[in-house]
Amino acid sequence: MGQSIAAKEFIKKEFAQKELTKKDFTKAEIKEMLLSEGSAQQELFTQARLTRENVFGNSLKVRGVIEISNACVKHCDYCAMSSHNPKLERFTLDAETILQTARHIRSTGIPIVFLQSGQTPRCDDLLYKVIPAIRKELDCEILLCVGEKPKSVYEAYRTAGADSYILKFEASNPALYESVTHSALKKRMECTAHIRETGMKLGTGSIIGLPGQTLDDIVDDILCAISMKPDFVSAAPFIANKGTPFEQMPVGDINRTLNAIAIWRIALPSALIPTVSALEYIHPEGQAAGLSAGANVIAVNFTPKANRDKYAIYANDRFIVGLDHAQKTAKKAGMRLLLCASEN
Numbered sequence: 302m303g304q305s306i307a308a309k310e311f312i313k314k315e316f317a318q319k320e321l322t323k324k325d326f327t328k329a330e331i332k333e334m335l336l337s338e339g340s341a342q343q344e345l346f347t348q349a350r351l352t353r354e355n356v357f358g359n360s361l362k363v364r365g366v367i368e369i370s371n372a373c374v375k376h377c378d379y380c381a382m383s384s385h386n387p388k389l390e391r392f393t394l395d396a397e398t399i400l401q402t403a404r405h406i407r408s409t410g411i412p413i414v415f416l417q418s419g420q421t422p423r424c425d426d427l428l429y430k431v432i433p434a435i436r437k438e439l440d441c442e443i444l445l446c447v448g449e450k451p452k453s454v455y456e457a458y459r460t461a462g463a464d465s466y467i468l469k470f471e472a473s474n475p476a477l478y479e480s481v482t483h484s485a486l487k488k489r490m491e492c493t494a495h496i497r498e499t500g501m502k503l504g505t506g507s508i509i510g511l512p513g514q515t516l517d518d519i520v521d522d523i524l525c526a527i528s529m530k531p532d533f534v535s536a537a538p539f540i541a542n543k544g545t546p547f548e549q550m551p552v553g554d555i556n557r558t559l560n561a562i563a564i565w566r567i568a569l570p571s572a573l574i575p576t577v578s579a580l581e582y583i584h585p586e587g588q589a590a591g592l593s594a595g596a597n598v599i600a601v602n603f604t605p606k607a608n609r610d611k612y613a614i615y616a617n618d619r620f621i622v623g624l625d626h627a628q629k630t631a632k633k634a635g636m637r638l639l640l641c642a643s644e645n
């Protein structure tokens with residue numbers, strides 16, 4: 302396998318000049334890095350880790366995720382929480398359960414409460430209530446990932462006290478996005494702009510290996526995220542989810558996912574990049590591999606046990622990350638979890 306010219310050139314140029322950013326990769330360079338294997342891939346990962354260490358040292362950020370509802374108005378072909386899946390029993394947590402779970406997250410030293418749900422208006426009033434309640438009681442950051450909303454709703458989340466919001470574009474090719482989600486990419490991108498206008502930090506990202514996705518699509522996804530200059534960016538391998546139109550499709554390629562993480566790390570040095578649980582689902586030690594490729598965030602799952610299995614986001618037997626797993630994964634990658642005691 303040939304050496305990755307792009308990665309080598311990058312190391313030469315950037316480290317000679319002690320620059321930390323490179324945002325002007327060409328499509329050909331991205332493609333070469335995306336396909337890198339063997340020693341070229343190791344070089345890419347080394348470069349990504351050096352970039353991460355320069356910005357973050359060896360610390361691994363931790364988010365405590367609470368999945369507050371599996372109701373969803375969308376019907377994406379890759380997701381079992383689709384409104385077209387009649388078999389899934391739906392749940393929405395109540396405000397007190399969310400608040401108690403947030404207290405539990407904070408008691409472990411995790412400083413970020415991450416509220417995630419399917420896209421449903423039924424969560425809006427709940428969030429207007431729980432965000433200020435969490436804010437009032439706990440010294441933490443609040444991160445949301447609850448879908449496409451009218452601009453006024455994003456503004457209300459911000460006013461309620463949310464700090465950041467993840468809305469991944471999933472696939473930057475409009476035809477692909479529209480064929481797998483049955484909705485318009487333009488609307489999703491407008492939502493992204495609205496999130497930014499509220500002043501919340503923005504997360505984006507894509508799924509690697511979606512059925513119908515070409516290599517050029519992935520290259521464009523990588524470039525698209527770089528051009529958005531997000532605060533967070535995530536690459537997740539596609540998982541064929543039971544009970545969806547895509548249940549027989551092949552899983553996304555782990556190496557392309559790891560290479561995408563590494564490219565984003567190099568191009569967006571201070572972005573938070575998660576090592577997602579889907580990596581661990583498709584490969585033992587997949588999340589440690591994500592850290593070796595330059596990721597620097599892990600989400601620990603705090604969803605009440607009775608509801609967890611119903612949050613069938615990529616599989617009903619998905620990998621549930623516990624704090625002990627996060628600790629072990631950090632250790633394997635020579636990192637340490639960033640936990641801090643509450644000031645309250």
Ligand code: 5AD
Nearest residue numbers: 379380469537538539540542614615
């Ligand atoms: N495979 C991989 N990632 C998925 N997601 C949802 N379903 C799948 C799947 N089948 C990801 C999407 C979404 C995030 C919360 O989970 O990228 O933004």
